[in-house]
Amino acid sequence: MVVFVIVVLLVALALAALSVKILKQYERGVLFRLGRVQGAPRGPGLVLIVPLVDRLQRVSLRIVTMPIQSQGIITRDNVSVDVSAVAYYRVKDVERSVVAIENVSAAINQIAQTTLRAVVGRHTLDETLSETDTINQNIREILDVQTEEWGIEVTVVELKDIQLPESMKRAMARQAEAEREKRAKIIAAQGEALAAGELAAASDVMLAHPLALQLRNLQTLAEIAVDRNSTVVFPAPLMSTIQELGAFLNRETTAAREATIATGTPAAPVAPPVNGELTHN
Numbered sequence: 377m378v379v380f381v382i383v384v385l386l387v388a389l390a391l392a393a394l395s396v397k398i399l400k401q402y403e404r405g406v407l408f409r410l411g412r413v414q415g416a417p418r419g420p421g422l423v424l425i426v427p428l429v430d431r432l433q434r435v436s437l438r439i440v441t442m443p444i445q446s447q448g449i450i451t452r453d454n455v456s457v458d459v460s461a462v463a464y465y466r467v468k469d470v471e472r473s474v475v476a477i478e479n480v481s482a483a484i485n486q487i488a489q490t491t492l493r494a495v496v497g498r499h500t501l502d503e504t505l506s507e508t509d510t511i512n513q514n515i516r517e518i519l520d521v522q523t524e525e526w527g528i529e530v531t532v533v534e535l536k537d538i539q540l541p542e543s544m545k546r547a548m549a550r551q552a553e554a555e556r557e558k559r560a561k562i563i564a565a566q567g568e569a570l571a572a573g574e575l576a577a578a579s580d581v582m583l584a585h586p587l588a589l590q591l592r593n594l595q596t597l598a599e600i601a602v603d604r605n606s607t608v609v610f611p612a613p614l615m616s617t618i619q620e621l622g623a624f625l626n627r628e629t630t631a632a633r634e635a636t637i638a639t640g641t642p643a644a645p646v647a648p649p650v651n652g653e654l655t656h657n
Contacts, residue, residue: 394427399434404470406433417470433474439466439531442481444488446539453500458539463488463519469527477526484523488533491518501544508535 399405399419407414407423408431418432425432446460465484467473477483495514496504504511516533523530540548582588 391427395425397423397425397432399423402436402438404435404437406435406471406474407431408433413471413475435467435470435473437467437470439464440481442485442488443536444485444492446537447489447493447496449493449496451496451501451504452498455501455544456541457496457501457504458537459492459496459504459535460537461488461492461515461533461535463516463530464532465519465523465528465530467527468529472525472527480526480528483526484519484528484530487522488515488519491515491522494518501540504538511535 397405399421401420403419405418405423407418407425409426409429414430417435423432442463442465444461444463446458448456449459450456463484467480473480492515495511495518499507499511512533512535516530519530519533582592
């Protein structure tokens, strides 16, 4: 009799232990009684069930990170690329996520791969590289529509890596280099145009103020003297020197003619300048 009582107590304790379930804060439980869903999802906290009759299916409400393996895709402009992505989803309807589909993670992984291939295939390579935000949004919207009936919400989809063929990488590198050279030539041409304009303005100022050119010459001599050169060759303003020399010869010739008329004696001819000095014979 005592043994029977002990057995009954042990069985009662075992059934009591089996009837108590504890769900964490991020968990909910779908209760099946003889195979049928009973009421709303349970939890979190302590949940009591009938042993051997009820079965509690746990469902996590946390966001799940699911990598989408690399897919070989041919873009709209016939370029073969390998694209991988990552998706984030969470359970929105606990009951449907258990009843409507057998394996949520596997189903979303498969539909994400086919959707990634379809969306990227509708874009060119340049669009795939530059419009990733638009592609991410399109993939997320398509996945969200497909998974809504499963009680799943896809929150974010991001393209993680885009692998290009080596030949395409070399072609893009040459294109980028040519683009940089074009910009460099344009900038250099613009600099030359600005410099020419400033030189023209400076020449107008020096033309109006001849002493400015002499001051610039003296400044250049001072800059050259800093280098301690033993020989300095500095070009003089040749045109102005020739004009001044011509004016001087004209004055001398006129004066000599006037003297001849006044005295009746021919004047001595004016010799050309030697070492910057004029001499009379």
